[in-house]
Amino acid sequence: MARRVHDYDEDDVRVRPGRRGSRPRTRRRPAHEGASPGLVTAVDRGRYRCLVDPGTGDERGVIAMRARELGRKGVVVGDRVALVGDVSGAPDTLARIVRVEPRTSSLRRTADDTDPFERIIVANADQLVIVTALASPEPRPRLIDRQLVAAYDAGMDPLLCLTKADLAAPDALVAEYAPLGVPYVVTRRGGGLDELRAHLSGRASVLVGHSGVGKSTLVNSLVPDAERTVSHVNVVTGRGRHTSSSAIALELPGADGWIIDTPGVRSFGLAHVDPENVINAFEDLAEGAAERCPPHCDHFQDDCGLNGWVAEGHASRARLDSLRRLLGARDSDTVE
Incomplete structure (x- = not known):
């Protein structure tokens, strides 16, 4: 007689080899209350150099990996993280990054203006130092403009650092950026760096x-133990060779500060930038944009409210021209 469907015996049961216990899965993750605080100072092929207990006087360097529970969350130089495992810093030990603390700022760029994928370069920095040579290679104002836009978008304070003043005078470039009110310092070969x-x-x-502007030379002078490779400028193309292959955070001796050196770049995509973040950096113009501009104003159109705002003397024409130049740099397809 045929066996009914609900009559089972041991031949009907299949056991999956290697299957773990039947305890149900959970989305809960360990809290890691005892994790050690750390600062990511370098990233190299899936390994993270971290400083454990920064600022306590008992700092030590460790190598760490990302814990699986972080999922797709990226970890970049400047991130404040929580570390578990072996955080002694002894040779051949490996800690785990189990948590990335909320970021106060994120410096981002895209490969170009059509790339929808933004890349966070550095986290938790509060100042962007735009290093530009006055000669050899020649300044590239459009690249400077783009880097200023990235700084304003990230909520960082910009600083222009004009190098190689022994080869060319800084006056013209300083005058070009004076309406923006961006602070600047000028350096020369063999000169001091106190300012x-x-x-x-x-x-x-x-x-x-970008490469060849003297960024690595500055880093080596500010942090003598950095040993960043210095490039030479090609006399034919006027361009430098990439010498810094990845970002690295270095403690500034005797100054209670950090400098983060980044690879030289020849492009700075801004596809991710919200124009309002740029406008908000211009306090004297942001109020006028909010009060006078029509919806979805791109600030280039004839009925832009900022035209009247400037005409009434609330802000200078030079400031408006500079704002529009930065907004135009966001939409330009070249930095040369």
């Missing part, structure tokens, strides 16, 4: 600039 060091003291500063 620059004063701007860096007590802050977390990111140094950006």
Whole structure:
């Protein structure tokens, strides 16, 4: 007689080999209350160099990996993290990053203006130092404009650092950016760096600039143990060679500050930038934009409210021209 469907015996049961216990899965994750605080200072092929207990006087460097529970969340230089595992810093030990603390700022860029995927370069910095040579190679104002836009978008204070003043005078470039009110320092070969060091003291500063502008030379002078490779400018193309292959955070000796050196870049995509973040950096114009501009105003159109705002003397024409130049840089497809 045929066996009924609900009559089972041991031949009907299949056991999956290697299957773990029947305890149901849970979305709860360990809280790791005892995790050690750390600062990510470098990233290299899936390994993270971290400083454990920064600012306590008992700092030590460790190598860590991302814990699986972080999922797709990225970890970048400047991130404040929580570490578990072996955080002794002894050779051949490995800790785990189990948590990335909320970021106060994120410096981002895209590969180009059509790339929908933004990349966070550095986290938790409060100053962007735009390093530009006055000669050899020549300044590239459109690239400077783009980097200023990235700083305003990230909520960071910009600082222009004009190098190689022994080769060319800074006056023309200083005048070009004077309406923006961006502070600047000028350096020359063999000159002192006291003014620059004063701007860096007590802050977390990111140094950006295209290859050959002298960024690595500055880093080596500010942090003698950094040993960043210095590039030479090609006399034919006027461009430098990439020498810094990844971002690295370095403690500024005797100044209670950090500098973060980044790889030299020849492009700075801004596809991710919200124009309102740029406008909000211009306090004298942001109020006029909010009160006078029509909805979805791109600030280039004839009925832009900022035209009347400036005509009434609330802000200068030079400031409006500079704002529009930065907004135009966001939509430009070249930085040359």
